[in-house]
Amino acid sequence: MPSNKVVIMGGRVIDPARNIDGPADVLIATGKVEDVTERPLESAPSGYEVIDATGLVVAPGFIDLHTHLREPGLEHKETIATGASAAARGGFTTVCAMPNTEPAQDSASVIEDVLRRAASGAAVRVLPIGAITVGRRGKTLAPLAELAEAGAVGFSDDGDPVADANIMRQALSYAGDLGLPIINHAEDKSLVRGGVMNEGPVANRLGLAGVPAEAEAVMVARDIHLAEVTGGRLHIPHVSTRRSVEHVRAAKARGLNVTAEVTPHHLTLTDAWVYGLHGETPDSVGLIAYDTNTKVNPPLRSADDVEAVIEALADGTIDFIATDHAPHAETDKVCTYAEAAHGINLLETAFGSVMSLVADGRIDLVTLIHRLTAAPAAFLGRQMGTLTQGYPADLVLLDPTAGWEVDTRQFASRSRNTPLGGVVLRGRVISTIYGGKVVHDIRTETAATAAGRGKA
Amino acid sequence: MSDQGNQLQHTVQVAAEPGTAAARRSSTTGTGQEPSAQGQFLGEPRRHLLDMDDISAGEIDGLLNSAEGMREVLGRDVRKTPALRGKSVITIFFESSTRTRVSFEQAGKVLGADVINVTASASSVTKGESLLNTVRTLQAMQIDALVIRHPHSGAPYFVADHVDAAVINAGDGTHAHPTQTLLDLFTIRRRLGVLKGLKIAIIGDILYSRVARSDIIGFLKMGTSVTVCAPPTLLPAGWRSGRPLKDSGPFDGVQITRTVEEAVEGADVIMPLRIQQERQDAGHLPSLREYSTRYGINSVRLALAKPEALLMHPGPMNEGVEISTDVAHGAQSVIEEQVSNGVAIRMAVLYALCARGRSHAQ
Numbered sequence: 001m002p003s004n005k006v007v008i009m010g011g012r013v014i015d016p017a018r019n020i021d022g023p024a025d026v027l028i029a030t031g032k033v034e035d036v037t038e039r040p041l042e043s044a045p046s047g048y049e050v051i052d053a054t055g056l057v058v059a060p061g062f063i064d065l066h067t068h069l070r071e072p073g074l075e076h077k078e079t080i081a082t083g084a085s086a087a088a089r090g091g092f093t094t095v096c097a098m099p100n101t102e103p104a105q106d107s108a109s110v111i112e113d114v115l116r117r118a119a120s121g122a123a124v125r126v127l128p129i130g131a132i133t134v135g136r137r138g139k140t141l142a143p144l145a146e147l148a149e150a151g152a153v154g155f156s157d158d159g160d161p162v163a164d165a166n167i168m169r170q171a172l173s174y175a176g177d178l179g180l181p182i183i184n185h186a187e188d189k190s191l192v193r194g195g196v197m198n199e200g201p202v203a204n205r206l207g208l209a210g211v212p213a214e215a216e217a218v219m220v221a222r223d224i225h226l227a228e229v230t231g232g233r234l235h236i237p238h239v240s241t242r243r244s245v246e247h248v249r250a251a252k253a254r255g256l257n258v259t260a261e262v263t264p265h266h267l268t269l270t271d272a273w274v275y276g277l278h279g280e281t282p283d284s285v286g287l288i289a290y291d292t293n294t295k296v297n298p299p300l301r302s303a304d305d306v307e308a309v310i311e312a313l314a315d316g317t318i319d320f321i322a323t324d325h326a327p328h329a330e331t332d333k334v335c336t337y338a339e340a341a342h343g344i345n346l347l348e349t350a351f352g353s354v355m356s357l358v359a360d361g362r363i364d365l366v367t368l369i370h371r372l373t374a375a376p377a378a379f380l381g382r383q384m385g386t387l388t389q390g391y392p393a394d395l396v397l398l399d400p401t402a403g404w405e406v407d408t409r410q411f412a413s414r415s416r417n418t419p420l421g422g423v424v425l426r427g428r429v430i431s432t433i434y435g436g437k438v439v440h441d442i443r444t445e446t447a448a449t450a451a452g453r454g455k456a
Numbered sequence: 457m458s459d460q461g462n463q464l465q466h467t468v469q470v471a472a473e474p475g476t477a478a479a480r481r482s483s484t485t486g487t488g489q490e491p492s493a494q495g496q497f498l499g500e501p502r503r504h505l506l507d508m509d510d511i512s513a514g515e516i517d518g519l520l521n522s523a524e525g526m527r528e529v530l531g532r533d534v535r536k537t538p539a540l541r542g543k544s545v546i547t548i549f550f551e552s553s554t555r556t557r558v559s560f561e562q563a564g565k566v567l568g569a570d571v572i573n574v575t576a577s578a579s580s581v582t583k584g585e586s587l588l589n590t591v592r593t594l595q596a597m598q599i600d601a602l603v604i605r606h607p608h609s610g611a612p613y614f615v616a617d618h619v620d621a622a623v624i625n626a627g628d629g630t631h632a633h634p635t636q637t638l639l640d641l642f643t644i645r646r647r648l649g650v651l652k653g654l655k656i657a658i659i660g661d662i663l664y665s666r667v668a669r670s671d672i673i674g675f676l677k678m679g680t681s682v683t684v685c686a687p688p689t690l691l692p693a694g695w696r697s698g699r700p701l702k703d704s705g706p707f708d709g710v711q712i713t714r715t716v717e718e719a720v721e722g723a724d725v726i727m728p729l730r731i732q733q734e735r736q737d738a739g740h741l742p743s744l745r746e747y748s749t750r751y752g753i754n755s756v757r758l759a760l761a762k763p764e765a766l767l768m769h770p771g772p773m774n775e776g777v778e779i780s781t782d783v784a785h786g787a788q789s790v791i792e793e794q795v796s797n798g799v800a801i802r803m804a805v806l807y808a809l810c811a812r813g814r815s816h817a818q
Contacts, residue, residue, distance in 0.1 A: 193738070201704050204692040207609035207631025207669060212693070281705065284510030287617040290610030334588060336608035338629070 005029050006436055007044055011053025011397065015060060016370035017377070017386035026058055028393040031436035036387050051438070053397050056430055059369045060385050061093025061124075061394030062351070063376040065154075065261060066183075066237055066322035068343070069095070069126065071117060072110070073102025078327040078414045080114065083347070084122035085412035086325070088440040090347040091372075091429035093394035094125040094384060095325075099136065100158040106131035106142040108150035115151050123439040124432075125394075127153045127380070132171050132182060136160050141171060148178050153380055154235065156183035159297060159342070161219060163189060168223065172232025181233040181259070181379070184223050186244065187298065191215035196338055198271040198299040202281075206274060206290065208337055211299050217243035224251045227258055235379070236260040238324050240298040242308035249317045259379055261322040262309045264353040265344055271300045273419055274337075292333045292340035293419040296326070313371060314363045320375035321368075323350050327415035345417045349406055351398070353420070355427025358400065365400060393436040402428040504616045504623040505805055507632035508674035509706050516678060520642050522804035523797070529566060530800060540569035543810045546594050547603040548574040549626070550587075550611075555771055555795055556626050556635070560603045563802035569600070569810065587611065588618055595619040600810045604628075609666075622809035633666040636770055637674035639801040643794050644725055647766055652679035657719040657761075659751055660729035660778050663690045663740075667770040668729060673706040683711040685719035687751065689740040716751050723761040727768045728753045728778040744777050754780040758788065766790050 006028040013024040013036055025041045027034040027048070044050045064087065070078035078086075080097070087095045097114055099105030105114060111128045118126035130152030131142045137160070144155060155175055162168040162184050175182050192215050197203050199210025220236055224247055227234035239245060239260045251258040272279050274295075276288035294300055312318040326343025333340050351372075357363045363371075377385025384392055403426045408416035432440040502515070529537055545564040549557050557573065564571035576590065587606075594602060601622040604612050609629030616623035627633040645651055656675050662668045662684050675682050684691075694704075697714040701707050713719040720726050728751075735741050758767060767779075767789045775781045783789065 199693045201694065204669075204694075205705055205707075207629050207666060209630070210693055283705075285507060285613070287504075287613050290613055336587065336606070336611045336614055338608040339587075 005034075005048045006051060006393070006433075007041070007048040008051045008053050008058055008395065008397070008433075009041065009044060011056045011058035013058045013387070014366055014369050015387045016366050017060075017374035018388065020387070021366055024058075026387060026395065028433075028436045031393055033387050033389055033391050033393050035389060051397075051431070051433070055399070057365070057369075057398040057400055059396050059398060060373040060377075060387055061396050061432060061434065062091045062372040063094040063380070063385055064092045064323050064325065064347070064350075065096045065320065065376050065379065066263075067095040067097055067325045067347070068100065068327065069097045070327060071101065072113065076414075077329050077332070079121075080117045080126060081121035081123075082412060082414040083325070083327070084118070084124045084126060086347040088123040088432045088434065089412050089429065090323075090349070091351050091396040091398065091432050092124060092347060093392075093396075093432060093434045094127060095347075096127045096129050096153060098158045099129055099131040099156060100160075104131045104136045105129065105152070106134050106136065106147070108143070108146045111147055111150035111152055124434045127151070129153060129183065130155050132157045132162055132184070133167060138162050138164055138167060141167070141174060144171075144175055144180070145178060148180055152180070154181040154183050156237070157185065159185055161185045161187045161189065165222060165226065169226045169230055172226055172234060173230040176230060176232030176257075179233070181235040183235045183237050184219070186216050186219040186223060186236055186239075188215050188219045191218065194338075196295060196299075197274055198301050200271060200302055202271045202274055206285065206337075208274070208290075213241040213243055213301065213305065216241050216298055217247060220244045220247045224248070224256065224258055227251075228254075228256050232257070234258045237322065238263045238266060238298055239309060239312070239318055240266045240301050241305045245308045245312040245317060249312070252317060259319045260312075260317070261320050262313055262318045263322060263324045264346060264350045265296060265300060265324075266298070266309055267306065267313065267321070268353045268356055269294070269300050269419070270303050270306055273300055278419075278423060290337040291419055292335065292337055293344065293417050293421075295337060295340045295342055296324075296344050297342040310357060310362050314367065319379060320371045321350070321354060322376070323347055325413075326417075327413050328417045329415060333417050343417065344419070345408075345411065345413055345415050348411055348413060349418060349420050349425065351429050352404065352406070352425030352427050355400060355425070359426055393433060395433040396429055397431040397433075399428045399430050401426055402430075404428050502808060504612075504625075505634050505809065506612050506616065506623065506625045508634050508637050508670045508677065511634075511674075511677075513677050513679075516638070516641065516674065519638055519801070519804045519808060520645055522807065523638075523642050523800040526563075526800040526803035526807075527797070529803070530796075535566050536568065537566065538568045539807055540564065540567040540600075540810050543569040543600040544598065545569045545571045545601045545603065545806060545810070546574060546597075546599050547571065547626070548576060548590070548594065549604075550576050550606045551627070553605055553627070555798065556605065559795070559798040560624075560626060560802050560806075562799050563806055566799070567803055567806060569806065587615070591615045591619050595621060601806060624805060624809065627666055629666065630664045630669070631666050632670045633770075634670050634674070635798070635802055635805055636667050637670040638805065639794055639798040640671055640727075640768060640770070641674060641678060642801050643768065643790055643797045644766060646797070647790060647793075648724060648764075651675075654680040654724040655683065655722060656680050656725040656727065657683045657685065657723040658727045658729065659685050659716055659719060659753060661690045661731055661735060662686045662695070662729070663692055664732075664735070665729050671727070672710055676706065676709055681711065682709070683713060683719045683723070685713045685716050685751065687741060687747070690735065716753075716757060717760055720753070720757050721760045723765055725766045725768060726753060726758065726761055727770070729770065730772060730774060731778045744774075748777050752778055752780060753783060755783055755786070758783050758786075764788075768794060771795070
């Protein structure tokens with residue numbers, strides 16, 4: 001039984017929302033933040049259990065606005081429990097469950113069901129996102145107010161964009177009145193046709209049908225216009241192209257209620273990863289090419305697009321990082337590229353991936369943590385993402401320089417679909433604390449996990 | 457009889473025996489001392505034929521020389537050699553094909569191999585797991601070579617990664633068709649004597665053409681120039697007329713012209729590509745009639761090429777669309793010769809990949 005009171009000692013506390021960056025200790029009582037000390041304590045206060053953070057960064061727990069937990073209906077890929085455990089291992093204390101479940105999260109009862117399942121089995125907080133339209137079919141609005149009442153924090157038809165401009169306009173207007181965002185997968189399907197990867201030299205080389213950058217950008221432009229005329233809240237998920245970034249930047253300059261997110265993979269991987277050589281371009285296409293674990297929607301883009309989204313994340317044009325964690329079973333990926341399912345398993349590699357931006361001097365650590373914590377918390381408008389007194393004691397302990405090799409066999413996620421298997425990442429989540437309780441600690445888990453696996 | 461056998465032995469040695477200059481050059485092409493992406497190490501024989509990008513000019517020469525010997529076999533009264541007796545070749549086509557499948561079948565049979573044809577409709581084998589299971593099932597039957605055609609680009613790579621047999625790409629999606637390129641090179645070399653320095657014009661649906669992709673790579677490798685011309689809607693993204701292609705890997709150096717007249721002017725070889733009705737339906741073209749007017753190869757345009765220029769077509773043709781009937785069957789047409797040369801080339805390829813036996817595959 002963990003004690004009620006916990007002190008995290010010896011670390012460097014980074015809390016971007018409160019401009020804290022320095023040696024300090026964090027006091028926790030009854031699952032909430034009690035205090036962040038001005039300077040390190042001389043010794044542990046009596047009655048507190050001590051968590052050692054020497055040499056580590058202590059930060060608010062990460063918040064993921066875009067997670068596919070697959071339950072109900074697709075439990076062979078992921079469950080709320082396994083997805084939440086993967087989140088804990090990745091440093092996320094809050095994940096927002098996307099509605100492309102079976103059935104879709106388009107009714108209050110499904111939203112309530114997800115919350116009920118999460119309450120009994122999830123290691124971290126799960127906030128559901130409701131569907132925009134019934135069955136995510138883009139025809140008629142889902143009962144948005146009822147979904148909000150049941151706990152939906154926003155609305156999205158996820159991989160299915162709202163193609164009908166009238167429905168999108170009504171949705172922005174109606175949800176705006178509820179104060180909740182419409183999260184529209186920005187993709188004009190008529191420009192995608194049969195595309196399976198980014199249009200460009202790599203697609204041409206591999207003979208794969210290309211998805212042009214404008215398939216995203218034209219939808220972003222349309223949605224921004226509709227948000228402007230309705231006054232609704234528009235959120236653009238997984239921005240992947242330079243032109244989309246320019247649209248968002250212009251919208252923000254005009255003061256529109258528009259936000260945007262970017263994924264770790266669009267920040268760090270290019271379409272050359274489809275060659276299967278970790279981004280290298282080979283002289284001849286090898287058997288390991290057509291790496292289906294790189295197939296994702298929107299697709300991995302050009303180096304220029306990657307550059308643009310990094311700049312936009314650093315300057316705040318893109319508000320925060322969201323994973324688009326999309327677990328898929330092996331049979332969904334062991335096939336030809338055209339047949340493979342879209343999506344990358346992200347939660348457990350997200351922090352290690354984006355830390356490469358810090359290592360490369362593209363973004364500073366404090367800003368990066370802001371984009372994983374305070375920024376998505378502001379988007380949700382909830383008391384989280386900062387170590388303010390009385391807020392939930394959701395924290396991560398990070399080693400910003402520790403190198404580790406991605407071993408998908410160690411994933412808590414039920415699926416293994418990442419192109420990063422075997423890649424050495426620098427920057428590791430050491431421990432995750434949710435509501436004052438340790439839900440992940442690499443220092444104690446390694447031995448326990450090994451023992452557990454030995455039994456199995 | 458024995459003379460003929462010796463000649464075959466001689467020609468295929470040039471192509472395929474490990475340790476020959478051709479084999480060594482092939483394994484070191486591009487990647488220096490490093491193992492290539494297909495796992496070939498210095499001096500080891502080729503395991504698969506998937507595209508033209510990992511074959512050296514020397515190895516191509518060897519295969520063309522070998523095909524000369526195969527042609528001689530095909531010209532005999534009794535078209536049969538025991539070169540691949542006891543070997544099993546399976547052709548599995550997930551897409552309709554006449555000439556390629558029959559050509560592989562005939563090639564295998566003339567060489568004495570047991571050839572089994574599997575026809576699989578892509579619609580009944582829609583999930584990748586099924587493709588994997590299908591080829592694993594075939595693998596369990598101790599086959600030496602698997603000739604595969606599939607509507608999805610990369611499918612032969614996927615298969616080669618999961619089976620021990622030699623895999624020959626007989627066309628994958630819009631990606632590659634290496635035996636077509638080899639037979640095209642063979643046909644040109646037989647007719648014109650050389651490859652280096654020729655001007656080859658490829659006209660039409662470059663965007664969706666696996667023949668164009670493999671041909672461009674193979675032709676450039678053999679020292680020809682390649683000029684392409686197509687409506688802008690049927691060129692790959694970023695390909696614009698007016699200046700040679702760069703930063704495009706093995707396609708670097710391709711010339712792109714706006715008009716078909718510029719492309720065919722002074723050409724040694726003209727190759728119109730099949731235009732499919734689907735292109736019109738998908739908005740790439742206003743109409744096949746307009747395509748024919750602007751890009752079709754007819755006697756007037758053919759006259760702009762060199763007098764001895766060859767007219768080639770990978771088939772199947774839409775006469776009256778990309779090619780007019782009179783030139784398709786005219787004096788400069790070598791289209792039927794391409795088909796008969798296809799058998800010789802596929803014999804050379806099968807021999808190169810199968811003759812050494814499974815035990816040498818890693």
